[in-house]
Amino acid sequence: MNEANLRAYNFNAGPSALPLEVLEKAQSELTNFRGTGMSIMEMSHRSAIFEEIHNGAISRMRKLFSIPDQYEVLFLQGGASLQFSMIPMNFLQVGQQAGYIMTGSWSEKAFKESKLFGEPYEVVSTKENKYRNIPALEDIQINEDDAFIHLTSNNTIYGTQWSAFPDTGDIPLIADMSSDIMSKPVDINKFGMIYAGAQKNLGPSGVTVVIVRKDLLEKANMDIPTILKYSTHADNNSLYNTPPTFGIYMLGEVLNWMEAKGGLEAIAKNNEEKAKVIYDAIDHSNGFYTGHATPESRSLMNITFRVADETLEKLFLTEAEEAGFVGLNGHRSVGGCRASTYNAVPLEACQALGDFMVQFQKKHS
CATH class of the missing domain: 3.90.1150.10 (Aspartate Aminotransferase, domain 1)
Incomplete structure (x- = not known):
């Protein structure tokens, strides 16, 4: 226990530690945000104040993570687990293949969901080694007609992490970065899509960040439920339905904290x-x-x-x-x-x- 502020030494895997400065600021603004007499949790997501918070968080994420203009930044709900289904729903045609690189339990879960919508295959797996390692880049062999290649950048259960990512050429590389997003610089251009739950590095649970290349949205399946189309959320600036307003506010404050840290x-x-x-x-x-x-x-x-x-x-x-x-x-x-x-x-x-x-x-x- 840190006696200076009676804060626990928090090593939870998620939801996990948040910056104390962010928590203290949220505490000070909780019941009366900017003199409105309301909490941010009580405000309309269509209000000018929330619009400023929402767009500010997107702008700060673009700047900090060096996200190019050809990518959409979306704030969704449902966690990474919903993305396991949304990705093949949007990007995998019936009878089409997608490659999954298997490095742990979350890769397995994503692979299982993809089977409901197409014909995924295991590109390479380290399961025989009890998921102790990340595959060597030279062991990653993909098909030129794959819809996409999926990997999990950091594996919370087994404690492994990619230090370098494969070059998949014209095949979109999709990464679940739930447990290491924005923990280090990444070349966004290597990816067709990055997604992550916020509850480890970016804020509280309830917000899912999706960074997706715009050209992929133009080719996505349209015969799926409206709310499960990435294009729906891109066209509505992630405001098609009521977003997790307090979570987005907190995410923006965590991004401010990261910027202040250098x-x-x-x-x-x-x-x-x-x-x-x-x-x-x-x-x-x-x-x-x-x-x-x-x-x-x-x-x-x-x-x-x-x-x-x-x-x-x-x-x-x-x-x-x-x-x-x-x-x-x-x-x-x-x-x-x-x-x-x-x-x-x-x-x-x-x-x-x-x-x-x-x-x-x-x-x-």
């Missing part, structure tokens, strides 16, 4: 420093802690590891919770431990965890 270059450098502290505690433990991911595929967002034996692992998690660390349990499907070090997790929290890990090892070795 933008994505500075955010990326800080994320590398934070992750190194915890990985060093693992690597210097002489096997007391064991990382799940292979070193070349390690995530800077989700650090997954096991403790020497099951009894000690349970004790580690118990004592960590007593010491003020929250969210260190691994995903229920794999167990173990996981520290999620998203953008808003401060370096101080990672240093505290690294120190705790070292002391726990000394105590129990």
Whole structure:
């Protein structure tokens, strides 16, 4: 626990830590936003004030993430899980193939949904290696008539992350970036579409960011429900139906915070420093802690590891919770431990965890 402000050391995988400065500003504006006598949650999404908030968030995202003009920026709902269905609904014709690169549970779920709308195939999978690594770029072989290629940029459950992305040529590359979006600079031009839930790096749960190339929208299927067409939301500036207004307000404030921190270059450098502290505690433990991911595929967002034996692992998690660390349990499907070090997790929290890990090892070795 950080005694200075009584904030927990929050390593939750999502919803996850938000910047304290953003929370404090939201608190100060919660009941009377800009002298209106109303909360932002009470205002019409058609009001001039919300329009300014909404468009400001889009503008800041474009600037920070270097999003070219040929891409739409949409704020949707339903999380990444709805995108698993919307993507093939919009971009996959019956009988047409799409390639899925399998690196974990979320890739599997996206692949499963795509089967309902076409003929997806597995481009390559690391499942036999228990999803410990990201595929080598030379192992990615695609078909020239694929509708798209889909990948998950960071895998929260297994703690792996792409450090470089494949060149798919004229085939649109679609990436689920839910757990590492805007944690570092990315060349948007490599992608036909990027999507992400906001609840890890960008704000609270309830907002889904979609960055999609405009020419893909022109070729998309039209014989699907109106609200499930990306073109519907692009044509209406994401205001076809009532959007998650408070979530978009918070997202905009998080983007302001990121800009004040120096933008994505500075955010990326800080994320590398934070992750190194915890990985060093693992690597210097002489096997007391064991990382799940292979070193070349390690995530800077989700650090997954096991403790020497099951009894000690349970004790580690118990004592960590007593010491003020929250969210260190691994995903229920794999167990173990996981520290999620998203953008808003401060370096101080990672240093505290690294120190705790070292002391726990000394105590129990």
